[in-house]
Amino acid sequence: MIKICIGIPVYRGFYPQMVEALLSCLLETQKKKPDIDFVFKITYRTWLPYAHRRIVHFALREKAHYILFVEEDIVPPRDGLLRLLKHNVDCVLGLYWQRSKPYAPVIAKKNERLGVCEPIWEVPPNELIEIDAGGLGFCLLKTEVFKDVSFDSFHFERDYADDIPFFLALRKKGYKVFCDTSCICQHVQEEFVLVDKKIAQDFHRQLFKNRQ
Numbered sequence: 001m002i003k004i005c006i007g008i009p010v011y012r013g014f015y016p017q018m019v020e021a022l023l024s025c026l027l028e029t030q031k032k033k034p035d036i037d038f039v040f041k042i043t044y045r046t047w048l049p050y051a052h053r054r055i056v057h058f059a060l061r062e063k064a065h066y067i068l069f070v071e072e073d074i075v076p077p078r079d080g081l082l083r084l085l086k087h088n089v090d091c092v093l094g095l096y097w098q099r100s101k102p103y104a105p106v107i108a109k110k111n112e113r114l115g116v117c118e119p120i121w122e123v124p125p126n127e128l129i130e131i132d133a134g135g136l137g138f139c140l141l142k143t144e145v146f147k148d149v150s151f152d153s154f155h156f157e158r159d160y161a162d163d164i165p166f167f168l169a170l171r172k173k174g175y176k177v178f179c180d181t182s183c184i185c186q187h188v189q190e191e192f193v194l195v196d197k198k199i200a201q202d203f204h205r206q207l208f209k210n211r212q
Contacts, residue, residue: 001036002035002036002065002066003036003038003062003064003065003066004038004067004068004081005040005055005058005064005066006022006026006038006039006041006068007055007059008043009042009052009072010043010044010072011044011048011072013072014072015072015073015075017188018070018072018188022070024078025077025079028078028081029082039058039062041058041059043055048161048162049155049156049162055069056151056154059143060143060146064143065144066140067140067143068140069136069141070138071136071137071138073188074186075186075188075194076094077183077184080138080183081140083182084138084140085140087178089176090144090145090170090176090177091140091141091142091167091175091177092139092140092177092178093131093140093177093179093180093183094139095107095123095180095181096137096138096184096186097196098187098200099187099195103195103199103204105120105121106119106135107119107120107134107179109131110133117164117168123181125181125182126181127180127182128180128181129178130176130177131179132167132171133167133168134163134167135163138185145170145173145175149166149170149173153165153166153169154166184196184197
């Protein structure tokens with residue numbers, strides 16, 4: 001039996017699109033893989049680094065093999081978890097874009113010269129790509145990495161939320177971070193508009209056209 005902890009740090013509240021999509025995703029996963037068991041940890045109005053640490057602590061206490069981090073405003077595809085599981089890697093993310101302009105993909109490579117993480121604007125479709133960092137919006141992570149990586153890796157640093165320092169800590173310990181670009185998620189804006197691949201790419205085309 002494979003145990004997966006579904007970890008959801010909630011601050012503003014659940015978006016109905018996210019709840020409906022996540023339930024469909026988990027049901028589809030159990031239908032295709034009946035040997036999977038789910039446990040759930042939801043935090044509410046908790047400072048984000050503490051929320052992520054509490055989710056990890058709960059997952060380890062429950063002896064879960066994986067944590068699936070899902071953010072309250074991320075809408076995963078129905079087969080999203082199945083797509084991530086098939087790779088059998090330590091850490092793999094679904095692909096989504098920022099919920100506001102410039103709608104950057106929430107995956108990054110580290111610019112070693114400048115010492116900063118920069119968005120990967122050119123995203124190859126339907127591939128498993130290695131990245132340096134990204135977001136925890138829809139992220140599957142093996143719990144065994146916490147034998148080497150401290151809970152304190154979830155922390156704010158410079159202009160980054162706690163996800164970037166965490167992924168960089170993973171990389172520093174020798175773990176690889178991947179993104180499955182076929183696992184396309186949507187991102188809910190405040191007015192319940194879903195930012196998807198088309199909205200992001202249409203804006204990027206116009207943005208780069210104006211710069212020419």
